[in-house]
Amino acid sequence: MTTLHSIRRPIRKRWLAGALAGALAAALVASVPATVAEADVPPTPPGWTLQWSDDFNGAAGSRPSGEWIVDLGHGYPGGPANWGTGEIQSYTDSPSNLALDGNGNLRITPRRDGAGNWTSARIETQRSNFKPPAGGVLAIEGRIQMPNVTGDAALGYWPAFWALGSPYRGNYWNWPGIGEFDVMENVNGINRVWGVLHCGVAPGGPCNEFSGLGNSRECPGSPCQAEFHTYRFEWDSGSSPQQFRWYVDGQQFHSVSQSQVDEATWNNMTSHAGYFILLNVAVGGAFPDGVAGFRTPTPATVPGHPMVVDYVAVWTKGGGTNPPLPGRSAYSTIEAEDFDQQAGVEVESTTDTGGGSNLGWIRNGDWVRYDRVDFGAEGATQFVARVASGAGGGVSGLVEVRLDSRTGPPVGSFAVANTGGWQSWRTVPANISRVTGVHDVYLTFTSGQPSDFVNLNWSTFRR
Secondary structure, rough: OOOOOOOOOOOOOOOOOOOHHHHHHHHHHOOOOOOOOOOOOOOOOOEEEEEEEEEOOOOOOOOOOOOEEEEOOOOOOOHHHHHHHOOOEOOOOOOEEEEEEOOOOOOOOOOOOOOOOEEEEEEEEOOOOOOOOOOOEEEEEEEEEEEOOOHHHOEEEEEEEEEEEEEHHHHHOOOOOOOOEEEEOOOOOOOOEEEEEEEOOOOOOOOOOOOOOEEEEEEEEEEEOOOEEEEEEEEEOOOOOEEEEEEOOOEEEEEEEHHHHHHHHHHHHOOOOOEEEEEEEOOOOHHHHHHHHHOOOOOOOOOOOEEEEEEEEEEEEOOOOOOOOOOOOOOEEEEEOOOEEOOOOOOEEEOOOOOOOOEEEEEOOOOEEEEEEEEOOEEEEEEEEEEEEOOOOOOEEEEEEOOOOOOOOOOEEEEEEOOOOEEEEEEEEEEEEEEEOOOEEEEEEEEOOOOEEEEEEEEEEEE
8 A cells, every 4th residue: 555554463253143243244245236247256367377376265254264364453562553544434243344255255345333443454465475386477366346436426445456465474564675565546436546655765766655666547348446356466577677567457556677766675565475465444544635635535425335355366487486485493493373274263462571472373274384494404303382361261282293294193192171271371282203304384273173372472492
């Protein structure tokens, strides 16, 4: 989004289920006029490879899949107020703000209560390693209808489809150096799509921060608000110089060349592990205020108009394979949230010493993977983890360590039961079979009960 972002990790919560919640969600979705929109992710063209996608298929009122993190509140814990952009809404995981519509679409809907308080939603992909293969091309694409509202009624609306460099998730204060690609932005219901690159330093720098290097155009054929359009960003690492390109409905409207910025700036935003993707609708803030020339939203702004997302997809083409990422030492602290892949776990802020985040809502069958953990030639004989549990009486489970396969035999484990609360932390050691060399480490969680049984803050290994 086109202003300073000081990023901290989001909190994510499990979607509340039950017949009453489902009925409420369905009613909320049904209250929004239906839009004919559903289209499958397009077939992968010859020479391209589909790396990831979400079609947003699911029951009306349900949340998006576990491939997404849901951001909450007015900012990341410890980060700047109002997300660093001046936007005024609070992000929620309520189905009134964030829900599938049952027709293959995601709806992010700004709401305003009787006291004038705004709410909306913002989600980001769990994956944060989207980048082109060496010498190849990355494409990030979404088919989206902007909120269908214009004029005074749209003042303050700020829908966005964008990507941030993965080092945000370990630093939180390194914007814009590690890069931001705004695939689609719009404000105030204007019939234009903005594509923007943020990079370098702020204010000023090679990307003219806080504005960024951007361009805009009207949507082809029909207004951006009235119909679905396809928004696409490409990173071409095979051209010389390399290129970033922006498209709407297949028509290029913006590009930035590697030659436009200095070598250090380019390397800082392209040499890390990759990017994660975000979708949100903000209300008010620096961009809509700047375009309007006054503070937004106003009393004339009408809530309840959703951004509707049909699909998001990521493709790559050509080149070789990316070189393997450098390994991490088994004997350093491995923060739980710095996983490379997961199933079932969720991230929240922690009150444990040092702050930051922990993994929560962990139950039977959940797992996390940490790639390329280097145990060295001498090897490790002990696994240590920082855990907490507020599980009910009789609920317990195992934290297990497996190597290179989550279905392989565990090399060690320890049991966890109630520690006095979900933020009541204990450091628990466990003996393991000696491990040497470099391995992908899986932590798997096994319990005889279906309930959540453990939170995890960090782990490490000892010789």
